[in-house]
Amino acid sequence: MSTTTEAPQVKETTKTVDFKTIIDIKDMDLYYGTYHALKKVNLTIPEKAVTAFIGPSGCGKSTLLRTLNRMNDMIPNTRIEGLVDIAGTDIYSNEVDVETLRKKVGMVFQQANPFPKSIYDNVAYGPRLHGIKNKAQLDEIVEQSLKQAALWNEVKDFLKRSAFSLSGGQQQRLCIARALAVNPEILLMDEATSALDPISTLKIEELTQELKNKYTIVMVTHNMHQAARISDQTVFFLNGEVVEFDQTDKLFSNPSDKRTEDYITGRFG
Amino acid sequence: MNNLFQDANRQQISGRRRNDLIWRILFLGATLFGIVALSALIITIVTDGIARLNPDLFTNYPSRRASASGMKSAIVGSLYMLCLMAPISFVLGVGAAIYLEEYAPKNRFTRLIQLNISTLAGVPSIVYGILGLAIFVRTFGLERSLLSGALTMTLLVLPIIIVASQEAIRAVPRARRDASFALxxxxxxxxxxxxxxSAISAIMTGVILALSRAIGETAPLIIIGAATYVAFLPESLFDTFTVMPIQIYNWIARPQEAFQDLAASGIIVLMIMLVIMNVAAIMLRNKYQKNI
Incomplete structure (x- = not known):
């Protein structure tokens, strides 16, 4: 944001160029029964950056997000063709356990969905699933995760309280902390701020800027301004196709496809 | 201001109001019918039975003399039956509900099972008695034992428990499952x-209400041959037994007035037990809801 000195800006640009690809999707088709929901998707997603999926409702952006941690597996009659490669492994191949995949690729949902348990138990839920029982170790994970989600200072004295005693924005940050507690590489956010007030939204947007230093963030948003504000790369979807993806500033200032331009200038959608 | 209300058709409005009042009285009457009938029942039973509601009722075995009769074996039989039936029906019923809701593929076969369970929940209890007689008493050779009775009663309450548990499980929001899977x-x-x-309080409520229905059942146990006169406590699963409603049925069938009063006090005991179970169900539900 700050433009007072030249040096960091240059650094920023070099860093942008250096982004390593972590997710590589090649010729991917997805069908719900006979409905062709995603068509020949080709897309690369850079590591340790924020990638935003934008597009009108029903364009397939959430569907694509859910292929990245295989949440679509639970919908009957879903069929996927093509390659979804994360860090060099085809996640739909037999060598990948879906449990491990979801540990590495965390998810935050549109509606904050804490468990009806204490704040502590919500964050410890994931580590416990994966076999951590040691109290001291869990304490440490809970504290670290809540700190990373910028919630620790607000809740450190009430860890035993029900998660439902928190406000909507706090609940959503709790869900982020819960996702971080299993130490993922990638964090998927499915319209994670769309049910929140502007101040809570801002907090989470700021949080993503912190988190991208350590995690790869892929977010679906119906808010183009949000994508423009906080993402490094933006992907534009239309009718199940990836129309265009590029560095965010370039996609918004100089889109190469006419449909992208129409959408971001508000001609439809 | 006057002009605003001048054109009101007051006659038409009072007609509407009268109509409203009539409906209110009709609905009140419908409610009172049940309350009055229930009060009448309680009052007659209490006036008949209160005199015999003393410790002897709980400590004496049945006798051919009304004055010496008690329902110790029936109360203990009912409690044993409850203790046997509750864990078996809980494990089987909740297990089946979990399978049907969470694991079973949503195909025609599952729907067929579902339809059958819902139908079974409405089958008359005497049919379960015949089933229990054929399976447990005859085929498995369990004779007229406590175990036969408990298993027969388990069959009777299973469909109710399965349906109630399924509804409880289905009511858990999808988002809560997604959150877990995503981790x-x-x-x-x-x-x-x-x-x-999230579902356990609703499940427990369903289980307790189903069990309280079973505690009041007589017909299936008479079919499988529960004894009406038992002057000892069952010492093993294979002993003969009796339960409260059968004891009451036995007493009420006697011509002597003294036995009729005894039956009334038996009914009081049975009703108190049912109220306790229902209150337990409510308390359990509230307790878990508070924890959330």
Whole structure:
């Protein structure tokens, strides 16, 4: 944001160029029964950056997000063709356990969905699933995760309280902390701020800027301004196709496809 | 201001109001009918039975002399039956509900099973008695034992427990399952750590209400041959037994007035037990709701 000195800006640009690809999707088709929901998707997603999926409702952006941690597996009659490669492994191949995949690729949902348990138990839920029982170790994970989600200072004295005693924005940050507690590489956010007030939204947007230093963030948003504000790369979807993806500033200032331009200038959608 | 209300058709409005009043009285009457009938029942039973509601009723075995009769064996029989039936029907009923809701593929076969369970929930209890007689008493050779009775009663309450548990499980929001799966949980981890804790209070309520229905059942146990006169406590699962409603039925069938009063005090005991179970169900539900 700050433009007072030249040096960091240059650094920023070099860093942008250096982004390593972590997710590589090649010729991917997805069908719900006979409905062709995603068509020949080709897309690369850079590591340790924020990638935003934008597009009108029903364009397939959430569907694509859910292929990245295989949440679509639970919908009957879903069929996927093509390659979804994360860090060099085809996640739909037999060598990948879906449990491990979801540990590495965390998810935050549109509606904050804490468990009806204490704040502590919500964050410890994931580590416990994966076999951590040691109290001291869990304490440490809970504290670290809540700190990373910028919630620790607000809740450190009430860890035993029900998660439902928190406000909507706090609940959503709790869900982020819960996702971080299993130490993922990638964090998927499915319209994670769309049910929140502007101040809570801002907090989470700021949080993503912190988190991208350590995690790869892929977010679906119906808010183009949000994508423009906080993402490094933006992907534009239309009718199940990836129309265009590029560095965010370039996609918004100089889109190469006419449909992208129409959408971001508000001609439809 | 006057002009605003001048054109009101007051006659038409008072007609509407009268109509409203009539409906209110009709609905009140419908409610009172049940309350009055229930009060009448309680009052007659209490006036008949209160005199015999003394410790002897709980400590004496049945006798051919009304003055020496008690329902110790029936009360103990009912409690034993409850203790046997509750864990078996809970495990089988909730297990089946979890399978049907969480694991079973949503195909025609599952729907067929579902339809059958719902139908079974409405089958008359005497039919279960015949089934129990054929399976447990004859085929398995369990004779007229406590175990036969408990298993027959389990069959009777299973469909009710399955349906109630399924509804409780279905009411757990999908988002709570998604949250668990998205953290890398397996199906069973999700069910045991996320779904069941949310559903357990509703399940327990359903189970207790189903069990309280079973406690009041007579017909199936008479069919499988529960004794009407038992002057000892069952010492093993294979002993003969009796339960409260059968004891009451036995007493009420006698011509002597003294036995009729005894039956009334038996009914009081049975009703108190049912009220306790229902209150337990309510308290359990409230307790778990508070924890959330």
């Amino acid at each position: 890398g949980a397996t199906k069973w981890q999700t069910v045991s750590r996320s779904v069941l804790p």
